Amino acid sequence: MKGWDKFFALASGLCVLVIFAFLFWIIFIIARNGAGTVSWEFFTAAPVEGMTEGGIFPAIYGTVFLVLVMTVFLMPFGVMAGIYLAEYAPQNSRLTQAIRLAVNNLAGVPSIVFGLFGVGFFIQYAGRGLDRTLGLETVFSQPCLLWAAATLAILNLPVVIKTSEEAIKAVPLEHREAAFALGATKLKMIVRVVLPQAFSGILTGAILSVSRGAGEVAPILFTGAAYYLPYIPKLPTDQFMELGYHIFVLSTQSPDVDKTQPLLYGTILVLLLLTLALNTFAIGLRVRMRRKYGR
Amino acid sequence: MKRGERITNSILEGGLKLSALLAIFLIFLIFIFIFKEALPIFTNPGVRSEVDLRDLFASSVWQPVSDHPRFSLLPLFLGTLKLSLIAILFATPLALGAAIFTAEFAPRALKETIKPGIEILAGIPSVVMGAFALLTLASVLQGIFGWTMRLNAVNAGIALGLAIVPTIYSVADDALRAVPGSFREAAYALGSRRNQAIFRVIIPVALPGIFAGFMLGLGRAIGETMIVLLASGNAAILSLDPALSTRSFSATIAAELGEVVFGSTHYAVLFFIGALLFVITFIINLIANLVVERFKVRLAGVA
Numbered sequence: 303m304k305g306w307d308k309f310f311a312l313a314s315g316l317c318v319l320v321i322f323a324f325l326f327w328i329i330f331i332i333a334r335n336g337a338g339t340v341s342w343e344f345f346t347a348a349p350v351e352g353m354t355e356g357g358i359f360p361a362i363y364g365t366v367f368l369v370l371v372m373t374v375f376l377m378p379f380g381v382m383a384g385i386y387l388a389e390y391a392p393q394n395s396r397l398t399q400a401i402r403l404a405v406n407n408l409a410g411v412p413s414i415v416f417g418l419f420g421v422g423f424f425i426q427y428a429g430r431g432l433d434r435t436l437g438l439e440t441v442f443s444q445p446c447l448l449w450a451a452a453t454l455a456i457l458n459l460p461v462v463i464k465t466s467e468e469a470i471k472a473v474p475l476e477h478r479e480a481a482f483a484l485g486a487t488k489l490k491m492i493v494r495v496v497l498p499q500a501f502s503g504i505l506t507g508a509i510l511s512v513s514r515g516a517g518e519v520a521p522i523l524f525t526g527a528a529y530y531l532p533y534i535p536k537l538p539t540d541q542f543m544e545l546g547y548h549i550f551v552l553s554t555q556s557p558d559v560d561k562t563q564p565l566l567y568g569t570i571l572v573l574l575l576l577t578l579a580l581n582t583f584a585i586g587l588r589v590r591m592r593r594k595y596g597r
Numbered sequence: 598m599k600r601g602e603r604i605t606n607s608i609l610e611g612g613l614k615l616s617a618l619l620a621i622f623l624i625f626l627i628f629i630f631i632f633k634e635a636l637p638i639f640t641n642p643g644v645r646s647e648v649d650l651r652d653l654f655a656s657s658v659w660q661p662v663s664d665h666p667r668f669s670l671l672p673l674f675l676g677t678l679k680l681s682l683i684a685i686l687f688a689t690p691l692a693l694g695a696a697i698f699t700a701e702f703a704p705r706a707l708k709e710t711i712k713p714g715i716e717i718l719a720g721i722p723s724v725v726m727g728a729f730a731l732l733t734l735a736s737v738l739q740g741i742f743g744w745t746m747r748l749n750a751v752n753a754g755i756a757l758g759l760a761i762v763p764t765i766y767s768v769a770d771d772a773l774r775a776v777p778g779s780f781r782e783a784a785y786a787l788g789s790r791r792n793q794a795i796f797r798v799i800i801p802v803a804l805p806g807i808f809a810g811f812m813l814g815l816g817r818a819i820g821e822t823m824i825v826l827l828a829s830g831n832a833a834i835l836s837l838d839p840a841l842s843t844r845s846f847s848a849t850i851a852a853e854l855g856e857v858v859f860g861s862t863h864y865a866v867l868f869f870i871g872a873l874l875f876v877i878t879f880i881i882n883l884i885a886n887l888v889v890e891r892f893k894v895r896l897a898g899v900a
Binding site: 415 | 610612617624626702715717729790791792813820822827851855875881
């Protein structure tokens, strides 16, 4: 390489360097400032003294509870839609194109808009309707974990649909033909042959959406997250504390900024490590899957 | 197949189709239910006496909580524009450069490190990115430029830019790699140097895909909430100065919906902003997705 070629190689390489410099800077700052806070007590204790001391156990618990309920809503619909798009949808029909377009556009809807939808649809419409039908006071028509999880499930639906479809399509055609040759119906072929092979790909989608669900704050701001709760939520109709929301609260509403700082960095570090671990796992799974099918 | 089994099968297959149709259904549902809460602006006389459409688009002050609340979207619009412009200006060259590097220059092993690295960046939650900008980036930038306002549009814009780098990168990278090898070989056969092949052949062919990445990044920058909420200072100032505190549409909803009285004018206006955000990002994403679709079809015809 000479002259301009070299220049462009260096210039474009520099872009990569700048991106990675920022990435390492972010991780380094958070690790350095948060490491001192993270201890056994930090994981297991509740916040005390107006959230200037103590730990973040309720936020961790709430986050896990939240993503579990989200997964229950999300995975069946996401995987079923993925199966339809990969196995049944006529490839050039208008309807299939419309579905794909809708999935792609759903992925681009701002997360705060999902939050508004959660308020307008789940709390004000579905929640009120449920309370009226069941003759309850205010159980479903208020912010709670159930609605926050449902909102996050919708937000993550495109991720799961796309990864499931991709994983299902990656299963070699010969395996399908072998199943058919043995007399299996299409549905049986999908359940017995395709889905088991696509499992790690579908799992990738689940992990990515759990990671995103744990980190998204805007959709849960008004659909169920609480600043502080003196108790641990037991039912999906309770409000909950959450890691990302806790970061927001600690960084904007603290009564004593200097005292809160270590807790804030500790919480950021925990959330960052959680999402990094989940993402690394998902990326690893995907790399392995690609190798397996030689793509 | 027995009759019962056949019926079960068609019910299950119908369920699969319904799940896929859910995506279309949800798009409509989201629009309807957000717009429904914003409707009083158009229909309710009480709300209309406090705000009419002219106020929203023509006046200049956003002051929703006061004895004489004023709901001008103009400062918020300007803020959103300012922030997404900075984000796009910061992110596009970086992401595009990185995509060109991975597609054209990087040896295979390096390529396999860069891509997961950028996916890791994509996995950083926006609230973490926002907190980083609030706690660290803002101080560093203020140290360099000496701004009076520590939290401002540049600070939030850069953090926002970092968040959209992965979006632009992955779409641009896909587009560059989708250019058939034969194009490159033809360019070399005609005596092109590498940079000539990249800039005269590969990038022009991949341009629709690169444009789509840019649009998707823009859409995300306009809608992203937590970064702006934490890092921009959130003052609704009617100015284009990037060194001033700035408030966006998205951050306004996030900051104010929690305090607002259900069914009030302020509540309706916030949902109206939400509907606006939805429509704007929907159009941007639609354009991007249609462009990608056509690009794929065209290249499939060539290769």
